[in-house]
Amino acid sequence: MFKETPMIALPITDKDLENTLNNAKLNYIDIIELRIDQFENKELNHIKEVANKVKSYDFYTIATVRSKLEGGSDMPDSERLKIFNAVIDFVDIIDIEYTSTNIKEKVKEIAKNKGKLLLMSCHDFEKTPSEDEIQKLIDDCKAQGADIVKYAFKANSFEDVARVMCITNKNKDKNIVAISMGEIGKITRVAGFVFGSLITYTYIGQSFAPGQIEVKKLNELIEFFKGG
Numbered sequence: 168m169f170k171e172t173p174m175i176a177l178p179i180t181d182k183d184l185e186n187t188l189n190n191a192k193l194n195y196i197d198i199i200e201l202r203i204d205q206f207e208n209k210e211l212n213h214i215k216e217v218a219n220k221v222k223s224y225d226f227y228t229i230a231t232v233r234s235k236l237e238g239g240s241d242m243p244d245s246e247r248l249k250i251f252n253a254v255i256d257f258v259d260i261i262d263i264e265y266t267s268t269n270i271k272e273k274v275k276e277i278a279k280n281k282g283k284l285l286l287m288s289c290h291d292f293e294k295t296p297s298e299d300e301i302q303k304l305i306d307d308c309k310a311q312g313a314d315i316v317k318y319a320f321k322a323n324s325f326e327d328v329a330r331v332m333c334i335t336n337k338n339k340d341k342n343i344v345a346i347s348m349g350e351i352g353k354i355t356r357v358a359g360f361v362f363g364s365l366i367t368y369t370y371i372g373q374s375f376a377p378g379q380i381e382v383k384k385l386n387e388l389i390e391f392f393k394g395g
């Protein structure tokens with residue numbers, strides 16, 4: 168699946184869908200992340216229609232129903248599972264949090280039974296863990312069947328940024344997506360691919376996380392640093 172890295176992912180909701188998807192096409196977006204937890208309408212049939220529409224635009228698609236614990240909306244795990252079951256045929260990757268211990272095994276089954284990729288993610292909006300903690304996270308996620316491991320940690324210093332990039336570089340054969348969130352962490356959204364990070368997340372109009380870089384600027388910077 169992974170063409171030349173970094174692949175650029177755009178988190179979207181169900182607002183202004185066609186316009187957003189047309190804009191995404193024009194701005195070299197590779198992956199659409201359905202941030203279903205932020206949808207205005209969370210009816211299953213509506214969610215399936217949105218996922219099907221995105222698929223019709225020939226994007227790789229990630230289904231995310233972010234837990235409240237990791238920055239999403241307050242939705243029962245049972246509801247989240249219903250949504251994953253409803254959209255699995257329309258997406259390529261399911262994003263489930265490492266900390267969603269009640270449902271991550273079931274979510275893994277949903278993905279694997281349909282031959283889809285399981286992305287196991289971890290977010291900390293306050294700090295960046297130690298190198299040992301990050302390595303343990305990577306090892307645990309891989310042991311639990313993750314095809315892709317993603318971590319997004321708030322950077323409070325450039326040392327935090329360096330630590331995330333170095334540990335990512337040490338694990339570059341394990342399909343890692345690494346982000347240092349916040350103003351200090353912006354560099355990782357452009358140069359993360361140098362250290363093996365497969366995907367970077369951007370925004371058009373509405374940003375979904377601290378430090379995201381608007382798509383036109385991001386494309387420009389990536390091209391510049393890739394020697395384009």
Ligand SMILES: O=C1C[C@@](O)(C(=O)O)C[C@@H](O)[C@@H]1O
Binds near residue numbers: 200346376
């Ligand atoms: O995990 C991530 C990364 C992200 O939090 C970011 O920092 O760009 C944006 C989220 O939508 C996505 O699910």
